[in-house]
Amino acid sequence: MNRKPILPVDAILPAMLASLRDVPNLVIEAAPGAGKTTRVPAALLELVAGEVVVLEPRRIAARMAARRVAWERNEEAGETVGYQVRFEEVSGPKTRLRFVTEGILSRRLLSDPALKGVDAVVLDEFHERHLDSDLALALLKRLQKTRPELKIVVMSATLDAGPIARYLGGCPVLRSEGRAFPLAVQYAPYTADALPVQVRKAMELLVKEGHAGHVLTFLPGLAEIRRTAREVEGVARAAGFAVLPLHGDLTPAEQDRAVAPSTERKLILATNVAESSVTVEGVTAVIDGGLARIATHSPWTGLPTLEVGRVSRASAQQRAGRAGRTGPGRVLRLYPEEDYMRRAEHDLPEIARADLSQLCLSLRVMGIAPGEIEWLDAPPAEALANAEALLDRLGAAGAMAEKLARYPLPPRLARILVESVARGVGEDGCRAAALLGSGARAEKNDLLAALDEPMDARTKQQFEQLRRIARTARQETHEDAALLLSVLAGFPDRVARRRAGNQVMLATGVSAEVAGARPVYEFMVAVDAEDRPQQGLPMIRMTAKIEPEWLLDLFPDRVVEQAEVVWHAAGERVERVSSLVYDKLAIEESRGPASGADAAALLAKKALEAGIERFVDAEALEHFTARVAFAGLPAPDLEGALRELCLGLQGFKGLREAAKGFLPGLEARMDGRLLNELAPVQVKLKQGRPMKVHYDHGKPPWIASRLQDFFGTKEAPRIGRDRTPVVCHLLAPNQRAVQTTTDLAGFWERLYPKVRNEMMRRYPRHQWPEKPV
Incomplete structure (x- = not known):
């Protein structure tokens, strides 16, 4: 019985076989429905004596294609045609055509770099450009240098064939149009x-x-x-x-x-x-x-x-x-x-947007540096560096790298499994890795609580396969600490500490939010986390409890002691905080009094932020700085003086007492004799009475006193480098100015007679001489 209907791709199969007899590489473009997935691999069985491996981007496609080809051959899947996907394999001793998901071939290359017995590899639906398909293509091209007879066929319906054909040495391209259904x-x-x-x-x-x-x-x-x-x-x-x-x-x-x-x-x-x-x-x-x-x-x-x-x-x-x-x-x-x-x-x-740790682990086990690979599209250097750094933190080198690569798991989960086996809790480790690797969404956001829930079918399937690979014995008891230590070994960069509410601080220095109930423990590992750049903080869906001392035991080189001076806002004082820091996360802190130049600098900074008038008479300080400005001297270093004043002090309380000597200290820091010479604090008039000189920024200096005190003084006093006349405020007995002037001579001559008459009438008991000068 012929079960094979005619498909469009059948028309190019003779040309395909003829091309591959001459050139080992071929690119096929075939429209949807052309039949390339089932007919091309089956036709290759006629060309090669060994096995044909077909890479499919998805498990469902691998299973369906294998079943369809087997059906067309009047066979059951597992005879000539089989398939292998993650956690499932249907094949037998006669299987020559094997449909596999992309990661399966990468794992086979780890154990058998020469792909013994495989004569042709087909990369189907290559347009999806999965990470494993890019790695497989690069490794296959590398393998062709020692196995030039190996056939490589790349297929897709929407493929840009030119770049891939050039990558494969300028190989031929065949096209099939497919059915022309409207x-x-x-x-x-x-x-x-x-x-x-x-x-x-x-x-x-x-x-x-x-x-x-x-x-x-x-x-x-x-x-x-x-x-x-x-x-x-x-x-x-x-x-x-x-x-x-x-x-x-x-x-x-x-x-x-x-x-x-x-x-x-x-x-x-x-x-x-x-x-x-x-x-x-x-x-x-x-x-x-x-x-x-x-x-x-x-x-x-x-x-x-x-x-x-x-x-x-x-x-x-x-x-x-x-x-x-x-x-x-x-x-x-x-x-x-x-x-x-x-x-x-x-x-x-x-390869341009994903985590590359799995790819780098495979290359490490093969002894190949990423730079030694000729990529179709080279991975970003930053992503490679991040992946290599993670593998280093997981200890994925030498024998450990080979152990991790044994498992069909991402490197983090494989590290959990390896560590749990070493700690005698391998069965629990398999269960944790299966739960985290299956993508199942647990109702609990705590790993131990989630592990107590019944496993769904997919998680159970992964658990059983991991147990077979790890060969772990059944556990009689559960050692939670040993399992959690194993989890920490797989997520050393995801340590977090609880903050207010559901927020935590990650060891990377980034804040994140825990979904669901607030963790009851302070320190944890974020085992299921996702960045959400458009939605605010990263989301952590599952955590696992850890103890901070475990970090010292497992990663002593990542824990450093730091000390810094910080500001205690409520107490208005400086403190010294000593911390044990893991990456960027403080895991232990102690506070105490702070001293020294750093403490003085911080106290001075906070005092200036609060406003220096809280500690020093603002009017007196303004007067002093105006005097300096008028004298033409450099502006006083208020911050430096305040910092010097803060030496040995702990907070605002002590600073208020010490600030009584602030202005004298400022003056002592400059040439006081020259300041007093250019901007005297007081001047004497003719009668010998001293008067305080007032200074305001941007205005001439001035003095103020009763009009009688100016009797006998023909000209306003002059001070400063430019002999600036002082503005005289002539006050009546009621302390209100009757005149403000720098021209005393003009005042006595033109205005005083009128002022005298008015003053004699209002204040007859005072002396108002006709000729005051």
């Missing part, structure tokens, strides 16, 4: 409606038009899938649609239910796992929200980020192609056409 694309105008509401309205439109077939809807993530499922439930039920989710966190059985052939119409709510390599029979309409959750890594906080962003035009085309695989299709894009035209042509490669 595809009607409709754009939606901008709306403020939430995404689930937009999906419901789009579904109502399809139902109203009497649309037949399944509907595939693309949404950013699991949260949006759940909200949309609730929103469309009524419309779907009334129209006879089963609402099914499709995302990476589902079990294989749950994913199969969404994609398996069915006579019941389905509304499939999917993340971008359904973008490529997945043909769902009967899908004739696609609703595309145009968004995806994009994983990046923040160099500022060192935390992962997961942001909802607009997909590229290439991804939008891939999504649209799901509707035209088996017949005419309809695409409803929930955004305007202008929005589509402004989008990037392709998504940014993951």
Whole structure:
């Protein structure tokens, strides 16, 4: 029985085989629905004697492709054709064609750098540019130098073939157009409606038009899938649609239910796992929200980020192609056409935005420096440096690096597992690594509390596989301290200390917020954290308790003793704070009196901020500085004098007492004789009476006294470098000025007679001589 219908890609298979006989590398562009994922790898079995490995970007694609090829060969998966994904393998001794997820090949290269027995590798849907696919391509190209017969085939529907063909030595490019089923694309105008509401309205439109077939809807993530499922439930039920989710966190059985052939119409709510390599029979309409959750890594906080962003035009085309695989299709894009035209042509490669610690660990185990690799797109130098620094903190060198690479886990979680085995709590370590690595969202934000909850199916599957790899015995008892020490070994840079409310301070010096209940312990490790640059503080979803003394035991070189002088605002005093600091986090503090130049400088600074008039008579200080300015001398160093005055003092209380000698101290710091000569404190008039000289900034000096005190004085006193006449305020007996002048001679001659008459009338008991001079 022939189960193989004719597919468009079949037309290029003879040319593909002929090309690969002459040149080991090939790039294939094939439109969605052309059949490249199933037909190209199967055809390679005729060309090579060894194994053919096909890299798929997603687990569901690897499983479905393997099953489809096996079905076309009238076999069961696990015979000639098999697959291997994380925590699942279906293969046998006769398996020659193996569909694997990208990380599987990277791990195989660790244990078998020469890929013995593998004669051809196909990188499918390479346009997604996952980190593992870029690493695999670079390592395969490197391997071809010693194994020139190794075949490398790169495939995609929306690939920019030129750069990759050049990277692979200018290899040939073959193109297959795919089925020419009509595809009607409709754009939606901008709306403020939430995404689930937009999906419901789009579904109502399809139902109203009497649309037949399944509907595939693309949404950013699991949260949006759940909200949309609730929103469309009524419309779907009334129209006879089963609402099914499709995302990476589902079990294989749950994913199969969404994609398996069915006579019941389905509304499939999917993340971008359904973008490529997945043909769902009967899908004739696609609703595309145009968004995806994009994983990046923040160099500022060192935390992962997961942001909802607009997909590229290439991804939008891939999504649209799901509707035209088996017949005419309809695409409803929930955004305007202008929005589509402004989008990037392709998504940014993951190697340019992701945490590179896993990549660097693989290269360390292989003994290859990142700079020795010829990359299609070189990773950012800063990201490489950060990844290498993290691996150094995890102790990932030599034998430890090889131990970490044994596990299908990120380096942090592998470090937890290795440490827990060494501390005799390997089973608990496997459980913790499985929980943190599965992506499951626990209701508890404390790791130990979350571990007490029943495991979901996916976490349990990972737990069992990790136990097999680690070969741990079943534990009779649980040693919480040993497990938490192991967690700390995996997250040495995520130590945090509780602050007010739900806020914590991370060892990186960044504040973060703990989701859920406030931690009851002071020190912790942020084991599940995410940077949220658009939403304020980073969010910590799960913590694990630690003791500060563990940091001294495990990382003594990271703990330093520091001392600094700080200001105690409530007590208005300086204090010396001695701290033990881990990275940028104080784990122990003690306070005491401060002394010395630093303390005096801080006390003086705070006194100036508070206002020097709190300690010194403001009028007297103003008068002194005005005298100095009038004398033309350099302005007094108020801060320096205050700092000198603060030596040996602890706070404002002592400063107020000491400040009684502030002005004399200022004068002592300059040439007092010259100051008194140029800006005397007082002057004497003809009658010998001394008068205080007043100084104001920007104004001439002045004196004031009773008019009788000026009798006998023909001219105003002159002072200063320029012999400036002093302004004389001539006061009546009631202390009010009858005249303000620097021209005493003119006053006596022209104005005094009139003033005398008035004064004699008002103050007859006083002497008012006719000739006062």
